[in-house]
Amino acid sequence: MPRHAPAILVLEDGRTFHGRSYGAEGETFGEAVFSTGMTGYQETLTDPSYHRQVVIMTAPHVGNTGMNDEDPESSRIWVSGFVVRDPARVPSNWRSQRSLGDALREQGVVGISDIDTRALTRHLRERGAMRVGISSADTTVAALLERVRASGEMAGANLSEAVSTTNAYVIPAVGTRRFTVAAVDLGIKTNTPRMMSERGIDVHVLPATSTIDDVLAVQPDGLFFSNGPGDPAATTGQVELLQAALERGIPYFGICFGNQLFGRALGFGTYKLKYGHRGINQPVLDRTTGKVEVTAHNHGFAVDAPLEGSTTTPYGEATVSHVCLNDDVVEGLELRDAGGALKSFSVQYHPEAAAGPHDAAYLFDRFCDLMGLDTTRSSLASHSTTEGER
Structure with missing residues (x-):
């Protein structure tokens, strides 16, 4: 499978976005939520409060400063999935020790890039946070939608x-x-x-x-x-x-x-x-x-x-x-x-x-x-x- 394989994101109401794999390849599920910060993605990823959530970054360009070993808020990345529009191809910061994409791959975090995160965010604002699936393993929309609707909800979850x-x-x-x-x-x-x-x-x-x-x-x-x-x-x-x-x-x-x-x-x-x-x-x-x-x-x-x-x-x-x-x-x-x-x-x-x-x-x-x-x-x-x- 190529490094940037085709990937899809499917919300539980059926809204679908087609993009490219970012981070680890595979499939993941969680609650779709959006974060409006233009910086601080490393702290967001390692915040345990994001457990079982797929985070959509509203800022269009993510990963510019790479990842370092000083800023994590815990010992690992906790998000279930990560969604960005334009990932940085090369990080540029004196503290950077690896790229964001490499960090996601190393920790098995499935993500997607090259989608319209503005449209996705507007959809969630209108319809509300909901379950979502990301997959680069199976890009059949109907099959992924079925698995999304069978996944766990955040309401009632003791985590x-x-x-x-x-x-x-x-x-x-x-x-x-x-x-x-x-x-x-x-x-x-x-x-x-x-x-x-x-x-x-x-x-x-x-x-x-x-x-x-x-x-x-x-x-x-x-x-x-x-x-x-x-x-x-x-x-x-x-x-x-x-x-x-x-x-x-x-x-x-x-x-x-x-x-x-x-x-x-x-x-x-x-x-x-x-x-x-x-x-x-x-x-x-x-x-x-x-x-x-x-x-x-x-x-x-x-x-x-x-x-x-x-x-x-x-x-x-x-x-x-x-x-x-x-x-x-x-x-x-x-x-x-x-x-x-x-x-x-x-x-x-x-x-x-x-x-x-x-x-x-x-x-x-x-x-x-x-x-x-x-x-x-x-x-x-x-x-x-x-x-x-x-």
Whole structure:
């Protein structure tokens, strides 16, 4: 079979695109989603949140800077398939160690090129994300369409355990240790614990199957839930863990999937977006500061919470703290006590975005401030108790 064999892409509604094989040859299936970033494809490919998804790049020319060993967000490429219009023939960057096409082939990722990704993206915006198949092994449209419709759907899929670490590990604090955080890996990206460690945090990365006892064993000052793939409504164990932590008053910070699970722990529902948010150019309003941030997104589900007012929960008063300015999707939650003090918070987007933008990096500082306040409260409570016993 020639290196650039004919290939086809077939959506579950029958829409078909003919192109050339890119990356590994063969056949693959997943949920078709599009990413609007003009750069950062290496971080996208290695983001575990893309497990079982076929990513369409809306930027027409992809692969210019090649691939290196410094920028991956995990140990492997996670996308089920990759779709580009014009792949770079020769990468040109001083950090490049291999071409994007070679990296895809080495890791067995089936892709397709030379198709109209603009038309494909417009179709998904109108019809919504759906299942898709790519094949350079069998270019019979009817046969591939049948296999696409028999493949698994994203709704109802519990995938975090498939991408999580199996063994706990520690990313030590850089410099003086200020705090200890239990970070539950639901598909964590490399840059997340790195950004916490740079702020003096010992990060204990725990498997997705961890219990409240596993969390308490590291004596954390705070609990963190990472990004990850799948349907938040299909996840129960992590929600129960988070509720147990909230009952104990442990400060919490969640990102992406961690925001959706926080919403569920507070009693809100979640729902599947028509085509989701993916890319590095999404405008979000932080209602606590009144500032607009340009942010990195990768989510197909969202929290169903009231945009106005607060909701009383067993753990405190919950409010929507961040909103997407494109479509009013909930992009963050806050939990406060009766006196209005912040107890826990989460955001739907990615403040750790390695490829940028970095507008939201301050949220890691907000987490440190929250843990510092909690430590102060605990110290004052302990002192008051001691004084009362004298």
